[in-house]
Amino acid sequence: MHVVVAARSSGQATAVDVGGVTVAEAARPTRPRWTWADTNLWYPGLLRAGVRVDRCHDLRLAHRVLRASAWTTGSRLAQAFAGAWDALQPVPAGGTPTPPDDGGTLFDLDPTSRASAAGDAATLDGRACRVELDAQLDAVATSRAPGRLRLLLAAESAGALAAAEMQRAGLPWDAGRHDEVLRDQLGPRPAVGARPDRMERLAAEVRDALDAPTLNPDSLPDVLRALRRTGLAVTSTRSWELQQVDHPAIGPLLAYKKLSRLFSANGWAWLDAWVQDGRFRPEYVVGGVVTGRWASSGGGALQIPQQVRTAVRADPGWVFVVADAAQLEPRVLAGLAHDERMADAGRGKDLYRGMVDTGVVDSRAHGKVGMLGAMYGGTTGSSAAVLPRLARAFPASLALVEDAARTGERGDVVTTLLGRTSPRPGASWHETQVLAQSDDADAGAESKARAQTRAWGRFTRNFVVQGTAAEWALCWIAEVRRRLWDLGAAEVPGDRVPTPFTGRPHLVYFLHDELVVHTPAPLADAVAAEVRAAAAASGRLLFGDFPVDFPVSVGTDRSYGEAKDAG
DNA sequence: GATTATAGCGCG
DNA sequence: AAAGCGCGCTATAATC
Numbered sequence: 001m002h003v004v005v006a007a008r009s010s011g012q013a014t015a016v017d018v019g020g021v022t023v024a025e026a027a028r029p030t031r032p033r034w035t036w037a038d039t040n041l042w043y044p045g046l047l048r049a050g051v052r053v054d055r056c057h058d059l060r061l062a063h064r065v066l067r068a069s070a071w072t073t074g075s076r077l078a079q080a081f082a083g084a085w086d087a088l089q090p091v092p093a094g095g096t097p098t099p100p101d102d103g104g105t106l107f108d109l110d111p112t113s114r115a116s117a118a119g120d121a122a123t124l125d126g127r128a129c130r131v132e133l134d135a136q137l138d139a140v141a142t143s144r145a146p147g148r149l150r151l152l153l154a155a156e157s158a159g160a161l162a163a164a165e166m167q168r169a170g171l172p173w174d175a176g177r178h179d180e181v182l183r184d185q186l187g188p189r190p191a192v193g194a195r196p197d198r199m200e201r202l203a204a205e206v207r208d209a210l211d212a213p214t215l216n217p218d219s220l221p222d223v224l225r226a227l228r229r230t231g232l233a234v235t236s237t238r239s240w241e242l243q244q245v246d247h248p249a250i251g252p253l254l255a256y257k258k259l260s261r262l263f264s265a266n267g268w269a270w271l272d273a274w275v276q277d278g279r280f281r282p283e284y285v286v287g288g289v290v291t292g293r294w295a296s297s298g299g300g301a302l303q304i305p306q307q308v309r310t311a312v313r314a315d316p317g318w319v320f321v322v323a324d325a326a327q328l329e330p331r332v333l334a335g336l337a338h339d340e341r342m343a344d345a346g347r348g349k350d351l352y353r354g355m356v357d358t359g360v361v362d363s364r365a366h367g368k369v370g371m372l373g374a375m376y377g378g379t380t381g382s383s384a385a386v387l388p389r390l391a392r393a394f395p396a397s398l399a400l401v402e403d404a405a406r407t408g409e410r411g412d413v414v415t416t417l418l419g420r421t422s423p424r425p426g427a428s429w430h431e432t433q434v435l436a437q438s439d440d441a442d443a444g445a446e447s448k449a450r451a452q453t454r455a456w457g458r459f460t461r462n463f464v465v466q467g468t469a470a471e472w473a474l475c476w477i478a479e480v481r482r483r484l485w486d487l488g489a490a491e492v493p494g495d496r497v498p499t500p501f502t503g504r505p506h507l508v509y510f511l512h513d514e515l516v517v518h519t520p521a522p523l524a525d526a527v528a529a530e531v532r533a534a535a536a537a538s539g540r541l542l543f544g545d546f547p548v549d550f551p552v553s554v555g556t557d558r559s560y561g562e563a564k565d566a567g
Numbered sequence: 568g569a570t571t572a573t574a575g576c577g578c579g
Numbered sequence: 580a581a582a583g584c585g586c587g588c589t590a591t592a593a594t595c
Contacts, residue, residue: 218590220574238575240581261576264589289585293579300587303577328579369580378583462584466579512579512585 002035002057002133005042006126033057035133037124039160039286040093047168050499052485058157059132060088061287065152066139070413070421072149075139085132092297093167093283145419151541152418152471156287158478162507163284163294165481169501170279171312171508172518178271178311185307186259189268196263202256209249217256265300266308274299278496280312284510291463292420292470293512302511310561312509312516317492319524320508321517322555322563323531325476327351328513330371330397331550332469335543336417339396343548360393361386374401375465377458401461408460409453416467417542425456468542472550473513475541479534480515481507484527490520509560516560528554 035057036042046053063077063085072078140149182189186196195203207215212226223237232245239257242250274280280299288295296302304312314320330351334342345354352367361367366386373383374390374397391398404414408422411430415421429452435441436449489503497503497518505519505527519527532552539550557563 216591220591222591236574238581243581257576261589265577265587291585293585295586297587300577300589302579303587305577365580369582373583376583376585380582381580383580383582458583459585466585514579 003032004126004129004133005034005036006124006129031055035059035129037129038088038091039157039164040091041124043161043164044093044168047164047500052165052500053161054482055154056157056161057133057153058160058286059129059136060085060090061156061160062136062153063088063132064287065156065420066136066149068421068423069143069149069419070415071144071419072139072142075135075142077135077139080135084128090285090288093164143419148417149419151475152420155418155471155474155478156292158481159294159474160286162477162481162510163286165501166507166510167281167283168498169506169508169518170281170498171516172314172318173275173278173280174311174313175271175275175278177313178275178308179268181308181311182262182267182271186263186267196259199256199259199263202252202259205252206249206256209247209252217253218260223253262305262307265303266305270299278315289470290423291467292416292474293466294510306561308561310559312560314518314558315492315496316494317521318497318518319521319556319558320560320563321505321519321524321527321531322557322560323515323517323528323535324553324564325473325513325535326551326553328472328550329375329465329469331548332472332542333375333397333400333465334394335539335546335548336464336468337396337400338546339394339400340547342394342397343546346551347547347549348551355393358393360389374398375462377405377454377461401465404464405457405461407457408463409457411456414460414464416464416471418468418471420467420471422460422463422467429456469513472538472542473510475538476534477507477510477515479537480517480531483530483534484517484519487523487526487530490522492520516563524556528556 031054033055034042034053036059038060039056039058043053043056066072066075066077067086069078136153140146140153143149179189185198187198188196190196194200203215203217206217207213210226210230212229215226216222220237224234227234227237227249230247230249232247234241234245237257239254242254274282280301282299282301283297284301285295285297288297294302312320327346327350330342331346333339334346342351345351345358345360347354350364352361352364352371355361355367356364361370366382369378369381369383370386370390372378373381373387378384378387387398407414411425411433413422413424432445432449432452436446484505484507487505492503495502497506503520505517505523507515508518509516515531517527517531531554535550535552539548553564555563
């Protein structure tokens with residue numbers, strides 16, 4: 001049953017009963033599903049009050065899925081004109097400063113101020129939420145695959161809960177260790193506006209080698225000009241292109257670029273801005289990517305370089321369990337295509353290794369780059385070279401991605417396993433196609449149209465795989481989240497993990513096919529087992545009895561940087 | 568002077 | 580091996 005939670009203009013919350021159940025009754029073990037306009041509007045406050053929500057229905061996220069899904073096009077939800085729910089912008093989950101944990105009451109919060117800043121506050125009242133929920137349930141019920149869509153919406157909403165919880169808990173971050181890494185690579189912290197010593201010295205070497213005393217190594221045109229003047233046939237300053245070149249300036253230039261990246265993206269300024277009280281609290285944007293993957297905002301949460309992951313350190317008495325779904329995308333493709341041969345190749349072992357063992361390819365690297373090419377639409381290099389062998393060995397999988405590509409090239413939409421549908425190409429895409437077919441179209445217009453056609457085909461080709469993999473990952477994280485809570489709490493001396501996770505294993509990081517659990521050390525083995533079991537459960541939710549497995553490599557360590565590879 | 572666009576690189 | 584998918588962020592260039 002759904003319990004709709006909405007805000008009144010007074011700022012007081014009201015729980016509207018849709019199934020004859022009051023809030024007090026809903027707290028009993030009937031497993032209510034809290035229905036609200038936006039998880040980010042309600043859940044951070046509940047978490048601060050120490051309340052964990054078991055499951056919810058996020059109307060904003062569900063609306064977006066159902067408006068776009070090819071399975072609900074006949075519904076009144078999909079056929080209505082765009083309205084307030086379409087205009088609703090995501091609310092920043094951490095938009096308000098965290099008040100001290102003084103045991104505030106359940107609904108002692110005022111989300112309306114943030115809501116009105118985010119969009120139409122009237123959308124968020126109880127009646128509007130009830131009407132919208134009605135329309136959504138109708139769209140699901142009358143869709144081509146209600147069960148799948150129901151699973152997608154539940155997983156998306158569970159993801160929203162997990163994201164809010166991860167922001168609440170924060171990623172344990174050792175600023176001292178981060179500083180050590182920076183000093184080790186860059187030298188001492190420079191004055192504001194100055195370059196670190198190590199970078200300044202490399203810049204001098206580059207200027208020297210290129211005989212360009214005033215060269216600014218941060219200016220791309222400047223660097224490109226200087227390289228050209230020296231007689232080097234480079235067309236850009238990309239690292240991989242420079243690596244092909246043999247010249248004394250290249251070594252220090254590449255080293256400079258590497259350090260410059262670390263300094264500007266994850267240096268001391270980043271540390272000051274994003275790490276407080278030993279925690280990095282990024283904002284996760286659930287469904288922020290068209291394919292259904294999460295995005296993030298602020299701090300580059302999904303791009304933490306390997307170099308600084310050693311600064312991610314568990315609290316005393318706690319450890320990280322780091323889990324990585326091995327070769328997730330090709331396994332998902334095998335499941336989507338019911339490709340038993342590919343599923344066989346990966347059963348109980350590295351999928352790419354399995355492709356070598358069965359003689360499909362001659363090295364793991366070829367298997368990997370070949371499959372990536374098949375899923376991304378690669379047309380050159382060694383990726384394209386192994387493609388014919390893959391097509392012979394795995395016709396079902398290759399046909400599925402080829403078909404998705406052809407569909408996109410026609411300008412049609414593709415849909416993931418659970419019903420997330422790709423956007424249509426924009427007006428300018430169609431214009432370019434029409435233009436290229438007119439009588440006076442020149443060769444330029446035609447080749448531009450062809451390139452654009454293929455590009456959209458690569459997008460839809462990848463959409464079905466990346467999008468279904470994102471659905472697998474959402475189900476995984478939802479399962480993990482539930483199982484971790486069921487493990488209960490342990491006593492940890494000096495515990496500084498915030499409520500409601502004090503003493504409890506909890507998610508702290510999620511990166512597409514990888515997750516990190518912060519857990520009291522004694523529970524680490526149990527956590528690892530649950531993470532694996534959750535992966536298996538997710539596979540069954542998506543693919544039922546089809547025998548594709550989802551092995552997870554698991555490592556345990558006090559440092560994120562050290563925890564990988566251990567399993 | 569304030570803005571938007573681009574190149575490049577980090578992650579999967 | 581260096582190309583094909585999806586992002587966010589930074590510094591600089593380009594544009595208003």
